[in-house]
Amino acid sequence: MTPPSLATVLAKLAAVGIDIPPGRVGLDSYGDTPESSSELVALIREGRKRAGTSLLWSHEVEGEPLPEVGDVDVVVDHEGEPVAVTRVTSVFVVPFAEVDAAYAALEGEGDGSLAHWRDAHWDVFGRECARIGRVPTEDMPVVCCAFELLAVVPDACGAS
Numbered sequence: 001m002t003p004p005s006l007a008t009v010l011a012k013l014a015a016v017g018i019d020i021p022p023g024r025v026g027l028d029s030y031g032d033t034p035e036s037s038s039e040l041v042a043l044i045r046e047g048r049k050r051a052g053t054s055l056l057w058s059h060e061v062e063g064e065p066l067p068e069v070g071d072v073d074v075v076v077d078h079e080g081e082p083v084a085v086t087r088v089t090s091v092f093v094v095p096f097a098e099v100d101a102a103y104a105a106l107e108g109e110g111d112g113s114l115a116h117w118r119d120a121h122w123d124v125f126g127r128e129c130a131r132i133g134r135v136p137t138e139d140m141p142v143v144c145c146a147f148e149l150l151a152v153v154p155d156a157c158g159a160s
Contacts, residue, residue: 003027004080012082013074018151020085021072028052028073028086032124037078040109044075044084045152049108055125056093056141061132067091067145086147096125097138106146 006027010020030044030052031037043049059066067073067088075084096118104117122136129136 002080003029004076006074009074009076009082013085013151013153016154018085018153020074021087021150023070023072023087024068025072025074028075029078030075031078032127034078036124041075041077041083043108044086044149047149050148051103051106051108051144051146053099053107053121053145054143055128055132056143057134058128058132059143066093066143072150073147082153084149084153085151087150088145088147090144090146092144093141094144095139096121096136096142099142099144103144103146 004027006025009027010025013020029037030040030049040049056066058064069088069091071088073086073088074082075086077083099114099117099121101114104114105112107117109120110116121142125140125142126136129140134140
């Protein structure tokens with residue numbers, strides 16, 4: 001899927017009355033398959049998922065800036081349709097093995113345990129490392145980003 005333009009997504013949000021607060025605004029997506037995207041989007045929309053983790057190496061390869069506190073993200077689903085608006089409340093980079101149980105619980109996935117977080121993210125980061133030509137290690141740097149949910153986009157927003 002080719003990601004939509006930010007302008008297109010912001011126009012869709014404006015059409016349903018969702019205003020974006022001032023600050024750095026970007027697009028964000030979750031999951032590396034349509035199935036995982038749908039699952040993670042549902043968790044964000046219900047307020048259970050309040051954090052997301054990315055691989056620092058991917059940011060470096062893609063030339064993407066790291067998130068910053070106050071950033072506003074329009075979350076898009078696997079089809080590129082806006083589903084939620086979030087604002088970053090904290091960001092830190094740690095080795096994979098140093099992510100703790102409190103942060104894993106913020107991610108809201110599975111049973112919320114650190115063991116589930118590590119298993120699920122090891123698989124995802126393993127695929128991401130293969131994509132960028134790296135080998136996953138316990139000390140690979142991950143970007144831990146907590147957020148607050150500002151708006152849930154009505155389901156019909158992306159319908160044409």
